[in-house]
Amino acid sequence: xxxxxxxxxxxxxxxxxxxxxxxxxxxxxxxxxxxxxxxxxxxxxxxxxxxxxxxxxxxxxxxxxxxxxxxxxxxxxxxxxxxxxxxxxxxxxxxxxxxxxxxxxxxxxxxxxxxxxxxxxxxxxxxxxxxxxxxxxxxxxxxxxxxxxxxxxxxxxxxxxxxxxxxxxxxxxxxxxxxxxxxxxxxxxxxxxxxxxxxxxxxxxxxxxxxxxxxxxxxxxxxxxxxxxxxxxxxxxxxxxxxxxxxxxxxxxxxxxxxxxxxxxxxxxxxxxxxxxxxxxxxxxxxxxxxxxxxxxxxxxxxxxxxxxxxxxxxxxxxxxxxxxxxxxxxxxxxxxxxxxxxxxxxxxxxxxxxxxxxxxxxxxxxxxxxxxxxxxxxxxxxxxxxxxxxxxxxxxxxxxxxxxxxxxxxxxxxxxxxxxxxxxxxxxxxxxxxxxxxxxxxxxxxxxxxxxxxxxxxxxxxxxxxxxxxxxxxxxxxxxxxxxxxxxxxxxxxxxxxxxxxxxxxxxxxxxxxxxxxxxxxxxxxxxxxxxxxxxxxxxxxxxxxxxxxxxxxxxxxxxxxxxxxxxxxxxxxxxxxxxxxxx
Numbered sequence: 143x144x145x146x147x148x149x150x151x152x153x154x155x156x157x158x159x160x161x162x163x164x165x166x167x168x169x170x171x172x173x174x175x176x177x178x179x180x181x182x183x184x185x186x187x188x189x190x191x192x193x194x195x196x197x198x199x200x201x202x203x204x205x206x207x208x209x210x211x212x213x214x215x216x217x218x219x220x221x222x223x224x225x226x227x228x229x230x231x232x233x234x235x236x237x238x239x240x241x242x243x244x245x246x247x248x249x250x251x252x253x254x255x256x257x258x259x260x261x262x263x264x265x266x267x268x269x270x271x272x273x274x275x276x277x278x279x280x281x282x283x284x285x286x287x288x289x290x291x292x293x294x295x296x297x298x299x300x301x302x303x304x305x306x307x308x309x310x311x312x313x314x315x316x317x318x319x320x321x322x323x324x325x326x327x328x329x330x331x332x333x334x335x336x337x338x339x340x341x342x343x344x345x346x347x348x349x350x351x352x353x354x355x356x357x358x359x360x361x362x363x364x365x366x367x368x369x370x371x372x373x374x375x376x377x378x379x380x381x382x383x384x385x386x387x388x389x390x391x392x393x394x395x396x397x398x399x400x401x402x403x404x405x406x407x408x409x410x411x412x413x414x415x416x417x418x419x420x421x422x423x424x425x426x427x428x429x430x431x432x433x434x435x436x437x438x439x440x441x442x443x444x445x446x447x448x449x450x451x452x453x454x455x456x457x458x459x460x461x462x463x464x465x466x467x468x469x470x471x472x473x474x475x476x477x478x479x480x481x482x483x484x485x486x487x488x489x490x491x492x493x494x495x496x497x498x499x500x501x502x503x504x505x506x507x508x509x510x511x512x513x514x515x516x517x518x519x520x521x522x523x524x525x526x527x528x529x530x531x532x533x534x535x536x537x538x539x540x541x542x543x544x545x546x547x548x549x550x551x552x553x554x555x556x557x558x559x560x561x562x563x564x565x566x567x568x569x570x571x572x573x574x575x576x577x578x579x580x581x582x583x584x585x586x587x588x589x590x591x592x593x594x595x596x597x598x599x600x601x602x603x604x605x606x607x608x609x610x611x612x613x614x615x616x617x618x619x620x621x622x623x624x625x626x627x628x629x630x631x632x633x634x635x636x637x638x639x640x641x642x643x644x645x646x647x648x649x650x651x652x653x654x655x656x657x658x659x660x661x662x663x664x665x666x667x668x669x670x671x672x673x674x675x676x677x678x679x680x681x682x683x684x685x686x687x688x689x690x691x692x693x694x695x696x697x698x699x700x701x702x703x704x705x706x707x708x709x710x711x712x713x714x715x716x717x718x719x720x721x722x723x724x725x726x727x
Contacts, residue, residue: 147270147503154279154287155587162290169297169600170248172565173307173607174241178619179653180308182646183485185620186212187220187310189649191240194224195231203397204408207645208652208659211404213411214419216393218349219311222246236653240309247313248306251492254320255296256289258327258496262461263288265330270503291589292499295445296491298595301438303603305488311350312488318347319468320492322359326464330372337377338385345389352416355489356390358471366467372460420478430482438487441513441595445498452504465497502588510591518577521598525570525605532566532609547613553696554616562608569604573597617697620650627669627705628655630691635707637663641670647703668706686710 179185189207205212205220222243230239262268263285270279279287296302305312322343329336340363348356360383367374397405436443446469453462469490476486505513534543535556547554576597580590606614631638637660640648651657651669668687687706694702 147268154283156283156286157290157589157593162293165297165596165600166249166252166293169603170245170306172604173303173611174245175238177237177611177615178621179237179646179650180615180618181620181650182644183310183312184308184646185649186645187308188223188237188240189645189653190220191223191227191309192236192649192653194220195227195236200401203393204401204404207648209661210645210648210659211408211411212645213408213415215311215315215351216349216412218346218393219314219351222314223309237309241307244307244309244313247317251313251317251320252293252296254317254324255492255495256293258320258324258465258492259292259499260285260289261324261327261331262464262496262500265459265461267456267459268461268500287588288499288502291502291592292495294589294592294596295442295498296495298592298599299438299442299491299495300440300599301484301487302491303599303606305484312485314350315347315355316488316492318343318350319472319489322347323465323468323493323496326363326366326373326467327460329375329378330460333375333377334381337375337382340378341382341385342389344382344386348386348390349393352419353390353413354416354420355472355475356386358475359468360386362467362471366463369458370460370463373464419480420475427479427482428477431477431479434484435476435487438484439490439494441592442491442494442498445501445592446494448505448509449497449499449501453500461500462497465493468493469497502591505591513591514580514594517594517598518581521573521594521601522577525573525601528602528605528609529566529570535613551613551617551697554613557612559608559612562611566605566608569601569608573601620647620695621654623693623695623703624651624654624657626693627651627691627703628657630705631655631657631667632707635665635667637665638667638669639665641668643669643671647671666708668708670704670706672702672704673700 179188186207190205190212193206193208194201202221202224203217205215205217223240226239226242227236230242264281266281269281269284306316321339325336325338325340325343327336328339344356344359347359363378367378394405394409397409446465450457450462450466453459456462472486472489472493476490479486530540531543531547534540535547535554536558538544576594580594635658637658640659640661643651648659652659657669686709688709689704690707691705692702
């Protein structure tokens with residue numbers, strides 16, 4: 143049974159294209175530049191890209207972090223960032239250059255989400271009630287409005303803010319999932335073209351993620367084709383599946399041919415990691431999912447749930463079934479993760495936003511007002527708090543906030559930026575103008591219920607990445623501790639053996655401190671990370687270790703780093719060359 147969707151043509155006025163484009167660019171652009179790689183996954187992902195950009199073909203085909211193989215994901219998600227570093231490094235800092243790819247992935251994913259909702263919105267089964275004397279919206283206008291709504295819902299999702307600006311392969315996977323949804327939708331009216339997009343999306347996803355995720359989405363597509371006749375196409379089997387197989391096997395085959403010694407272990411770990419990452423989760427992982435997943439995907443998930451309820455008679459139609467064919471497999475894997483992480487949550491958002499936009503035509507006035515007032519109150523309060531904390535950091539007033547800030551971020555010295563202040567003021571004034579327009583004119587357009595939510599998340603992200611950026615950067619970077627360690631390294635050391643260092647530390651220390659790590663050589667320097675007061679390393683054979691430095695990041699009370707130098711280390715032949723290089727820097 144089709145819901146009673148009664149709309150006039152005036153309710154489907156599309157957002158001005160320049161406004162929608164500006165919202166995406168502002169949201170994507172802020173937080174990409176002018177900061178260091180942050181702990182944990184942001185720095186680790188950048189480290190792999192930086193290693194590729196400064197390495198040879200083997201580094202590009204076998205992703206590694208200064209010699210440590212990284213097998214959680216395929217290599218494709220790192221390549222665009224590494225290419226950007228290669229192309230822009232002479233003029234742009236490597237960390238900023240790598241995030242150019244992040245911004246491009248985000249914008250392309252937004253385009254796929256918009257077009258998916260637009261195509262579904264033109265389907266005859268979702269059209270509003272036709273009046274006897276006309277006045278209902280045209281399918282094209284209705285589809286454009288639903289596309290605008292899907293994009294606004296996507297931007298409004300809380301979890302997208304930080305995850306959507308990190309230097310990780312998850313942004314490439316995010317784009318591939320959005321492409322996959324578009325391919326499934328395109329198959330309905332153009333089976334050949336849609337199959338090409340579908341096969342390309344899954345094949346690229348295999349090269350950016352892991353095989354199990356691709357298998358889960360293949361199963362989801364199979365179930366969708368069995369239940370929804372509009373999506374059934376012989377092209378999926380004849381052309382789509384072969385494309386997936388060829389693309390997904392291209393990297394393993396190439397690696398086995400070029401690097402037969404390393405390939406079995408790397409590919410084996412890649413496959414095993416994709417399987418071992420998922421298992422019946424322990425209780426604390428389930429609690430983590432139930433606690434964080436609803437917040438991460440807000441407000442997409444309640445709108446998607448309402449779309450499922452309100453279109454009860456048409457659940458086997460593409461506008462409900464196609465997004466669900468992507469959401470459900472990813473959701474199952476997200477809940478079955480063996481560790482507490484929200485990595486997969488990001489991949490839910492494109493399909494969730496596409497499904498959630500079909501809740502907009504069926505929302506009641508009371509629900510729309512509740513969403514609006516929640517957005518106005520919550521984002522106004524949060525924005526005011528951000529301004530007050532910034533004021534406390536700059537002036538010491540309010541005194542209690544300044545005291546709490548000094549306790550939470552010890553050693554932080556605030557500095558004033560006129561450009562950041564101007565951007566923050568502009569964002570705040572824009573928010574105030576939008577709230578006034580929404581509450582004073584009471585527009586009837588479909589996207590009115592989510593425009594404040596998307597603008598509010600954009601406001602918060604802009605404020606955080608302008609007013610709070612120095613403080614956030616100070617609390618999440620390893621730059622200072624890396625420079626301290628580098629100052630205490632002997633000029634004639636051969637290499638550093640890392641002990642309990644995470645990927646983020648390895649990447650940051652190698653990048654900021656130009657440290658030479660080794661995972662196989664007999665090194666004369668040892669750098670270890672402790673979470674408590676461990677004793678010095680036990681003597682190994684005739685080695686004697688001397689503690690030359692210990693410390694931690696000022697904003698982190700848990701991590702402690704200790705640097706040891708072997709007293710009887712042999713003097714390498716390239717000592718003088720390294721001394722000259724160090725003096726030159």
